[in-house]
Amino acid sequence: MLVTLLAVSAALLGSGSAQAAGYRYWSFWESSGTDWAYATQGPSIVRPDDGTVQGFRFAVSEDSSDADRPRHAPDFGAICADTPAKGGTKRVALVIDPGTPEDAPDGERPPALRTACAQVAPDASSAEALASVAKPLRYDSSAMICAISGYPKTGCGEQVSGDGDGGTTDSSEKPSAPADDDEGGSSGGGPSAGLVVGIAAVLLLGAAAVFQARRRR
The missing domain is CATH 1.10.287 (Helix Hairpins)
Incomplete structure (x- = not known):
């Protein structure tokens, strides 16, 4: 018994x-030296200093604790080597990682990972730095990044079923910030x-x- x-x-x-279910979205990262740290504020709020390295990664994850990091080291010297400093501007190194085919929405294939050195005004936000090198961007009504350089074509932080088939559910819930949603992992079936x-x-x-x-x- x-x-x-x-x-x-x-x-x-x-x-x-x-x-357990996850969400398909672009997460936002900041350099912690030689590694990545999940950003605590959205890119429209953060105003990075000159010499900063930031990353964006598209993947499926339950919340910020298990989000996939960008698959490229946050190396400002290498990324901005061909962009000399210029008065009245700042340089922000960006790693844009669209992720793997397993995390892509149905019918789409992720473009290649790339890096870029954004040279922008001293008071520019991270979102403005990203827009200067990776248009078109797409946002939702809560200022969450839905697409970078047009990828993905549709969807924005949609919930993905936890049964292993990669399909999306009909839930209207989504991460309210770039991923910091502790309830996401408990909303599965x-x-x-x-x-x-x-x-x-x-x-x-x-x-x-x-x-x-x-x-x-």
């Missing part, structure tokens, strides 16, 4: 994680973590009661 109840609990816990834990606790208590009753016989 106890083994059966434990097996049911494990199955329920497993089904919750298997049904499986039971919530709280519900599963509650069921597991009830089953374990029931198993303990059965065990105690048998001991008294």
